[in-house]
Amino acid sequence: MLEIKNYIGLDGVAPIRFIASDVDGTLVDDAKLIDSEVHHAVNVACESNIRVAIASGRAWHEMDDIFHALPDVRYFICTNGAFVMDKVENKELFHTTFDKSLALGLVRRLLTYGVFVEAYVKAEIFGQYPTVNLSVEDMNKAYFRPNIRPFILQTRTMVDNVLAHLEALPEGPEKIQIFFGYDTAKRDAILRDLRDSFQGHTVDGDGRARFYDVLESSEGNLEFVLPHTTKGTAVAALAKHWGYTSDEVMTIGDSENDISMLRFAQYSVAMGNALHSIKSVARYETVDNNHHGVAEAILSAVAHNAQVDIF
Template sequence: MQDIRLVALDLDGTVFNDKKEITPRTLAAIRNAVARGVAVLPATGRTASGIPAAFTSIPGVRYALTSNGASVVDLQTGQQLVKQPFATADALKIYDILARNGGMMSIFIGGKSYTTRENAVHHMDVVPENLREYFRTTRVEVEDMPATLQAHAHEIEKYSMLYHNEAERDAAWRAVQQACPDMELTSSLPGNMEINAPGVTKGSGLLALAAHLGLRREQTMAVGDSGNDRAMIEAAGLGVAMGNATDDIKEIADATTDDNNHDGVAKAIEKYVL
């Protein structure tokens, strides 16, 4: 058994079941790992403010990897341990491309997510129903997105886009790839596109945190189910795919556990950590 000391867990489709709950068995596994001195953290495309308290309130959960690795924060002190924003010029260029191609845009800045009031009022239909409450409660609405962007262009963590269908998403994806081929493009659900700065992934965030904690790559484990988990699963000493993961994630993982509705995270922790 590997000496796993750092466990990074994706949220939607991984820690949370389809009802957006952490089951008792999964909660117990996380608590038991923390009690043994293992750092267990959410590793998410969400902002720090968007991580459900059901996870962050677990005693001993101290760190959070957010915005697909652009930021890692110490939940106890509020200190940002890892900071990987876009270069200013890239942030502005990406915005111009996205604005021309439609879709519902959210911009992640300093642990918060910003969208326009128009998006929040008129375009919630592109948000999956089980995520609408999360969007409504975590998005900061602004009247003038270009002004917000100009004021914070040096600290943009991530762009998150939602489209009505995958054809619209794919067209925007190609536009970004053609103009900015070095950007990190991922997707966590149908019709979604997430953009980070070159080299910024959940994997880079995980390894940066491990280095900060004085841990080796071999002492890390990552569990996930979708495209924005790929780099993290590849980077970790032990990469675990959920049973409900996409086929490409299962192919690159070191191991596969059960799905998110049957305690897949709990079973992985029990097998490889406890």
């Protein structure tokens, strides 16, 4: 097992009381597995009285593998901060959704691009294949990359008409997502048509309310999320609830949807596999997700706390 030492050169003066880690590209390797070093590091942190939370774009229903691998983790920030759960008490701590009519309009427009479209609704994800002359098997290969394909097929509720499903619900979804597979031309068209220069803002250049941001992930997908509800706002809310300042928080991530929480925390850590734009936001960097980078970051936090002698 990895020893407890400051692998990433943490040099702050405040103790680290709360760690929030992304999942895909961070906590898990490319095969979507949590290795023994990561399991060990999380256990060491918990035993050292550091609160550990998961902060993911995944829905609550997609966390079963994390529940099994890391049973001591209690807090889960799901759907990019729109749904936060206390696993021990099976209690919903925070939940926010899109305006239903606006969400339906966005889904309707996304369906015209010929991509796989899905909507996150609390624990469930409803997905719709595009109308193309392909078998289901060929569509799976076209839209879902091999490393995530089994996971997607296990965790989605495939429907013939995602609009009809959403229309029947009492409120809007927390997140809308598309998978384009390897068709980067479709990705570029969607970004050109539906992304603007006001990412993260609640109003556009004319002062009009905005209702989504578009985030690129690393698995051939784009996420449409609420601009005022992010992993960063959820991490900040949990820290405030526990009486911690941003100087006492570590966040670890690799993708665009991690930027908000990396900007919030004093001890922000980018994975070695992250894009340069992500690394430029973080104060520290660890190795990649296939070489237990998140374990080295977490053990660095434990070593740092021993140096400042606070627990």
